[in-house]
Amino acid sequence: VPIYIISSVAEELLAFTNIIPEWLCKQRQEKLFSGEPLFAHVKLIKERKIHVFPAVHSVELLTNWQEPCVVFCPHWSLRLGPVVHLLRYWCSDPNSLLILEGGDDANLAILPFKPMAMKVLQCSFLSGISLQKVQPLLKALQPKLLLFPKDLRCKIQISEANTIIHYSENETLCMPSSKESTEIDIATDLASQFHWKTLKQETVTRLDGELFMDQGKHRLLSGFRQADSKQHRPLLHWGSPDLKRLLTELSKMGITGTLKKNMDSAESKNAAGIIDIDDPEKALIDVRETGTVIITADENLASRIFKAIDIVLDGI
Structure with missing residues (x-):
């Protein structure tokens, strides 16, 4: 009977089981040194008894699909993910079995799929570590950021983490980023x-x-x-245009004007000023330290002036 694991993160999570062997028991560490698979799923994947697919509509899954089969897939709420498609396909089959995590309201979960002929079984899948092992683990790892349940903070004192964020069930947290930039x-x-x-x-x-x-x-x-x-013209320019160079570029385009006002200083190469355009149409170019304004009623002339400024200034 083939086993299918359908999840967008399954392949990455399964790979993690082989990268931190020092936290495994001695028996599994010995398997690592002898070249044997640490866990049974590695062997089953190599023997093509376990198949991992990112989505239920994957071409590889559709071509390899066999029944009967065992499928592991999200989501536990039965409201989204591959499980929705599979339940609609199997809910009327009395030979099918749905296994849910214990503690969830099974009747509420399967409500959209009723009437339902398939069997439903709830099991408890315990995971995690005991409180006695938390302190030594944190001491060894020295985490920069730690998320810890609020209802357990009175049972254990934690000082190994730089930042501790306590959370409770059904609470949304804003997590600080550990990176200054994003790849x-x-x-x-x-x-x-x-x-x-x-x-x-x-x-x-x-x-x-x-x-x-x-x-x-x-x-x-x-x-x-x-x-x-x-x-396509640049969306961002920087600096102030050199007025003399701008007049030269305008002249090359057949646009004549004069430097009407110039507040030049010895310290500033690109001084603020006003260029008065009189041909082919009236226009005004107001150049300031914080920006440049083109004033004209002729859109074509404004576009040509902008092109001249684009040549003078750096931009992307």
Whole structure:
């Protein structure tokens, strides 16, 4: 009888069973040194008796599906995940068996699937460690952050963790991040489009894609492909435009103007000032230390002036 484990995190969790052997009993540690599997599931996976799949609609699962079978899958509430599809498929079969964690209200859990012919069994799957082993474990691990039940803090004194957050059942907690920055996986085609520029001693680039987050991992994938990224003007500029250079660029475009007001100083190369445009249409360019304003009734002229400023300034 094949055993199927359907979960998006099952493969990763099963891999963890082999990375910390020092916390295992001596018998299992001896298996490690002799090259034997630490747990029975490793052997069963190699013998293809246990099959691990990320989703119920996986192509590999559909092609390998056999009945009768044993399936482990979330969610314990029977309201989401692969279990919903499987229960709708098996609920009318009296030869099927549903095993639930003890303590949950089974009648409430199976309510959406009634009338139900399949058998239901509740079992207790005890896990965890005793309070006597908590103190030595924390002393050895020296955790930076510890989550501890509120109802147990009066039974044990904890001083090994830098930060202790107590929680109770059905309580939502805000967890501090252990990283100052977040890692992100960027698609290869996007990574090939990097054009680095320096902004205030920081190296930056501009990317256009779709950001996804799944299982705590961030991914940036290609979105709708645009005709030519070079044709799209920068979304961010920095610095103040050099007024003389700006007049030169405007002149190349057939736009004439004069520097009407100039508050130049010996300390500032890019001084604040006002450029008065008189041809082909009236316009005003107000350049200040905090920003540059283009004033004109002609949208086409405003676009050309912006293009000239874009050439003068750095941007991404």
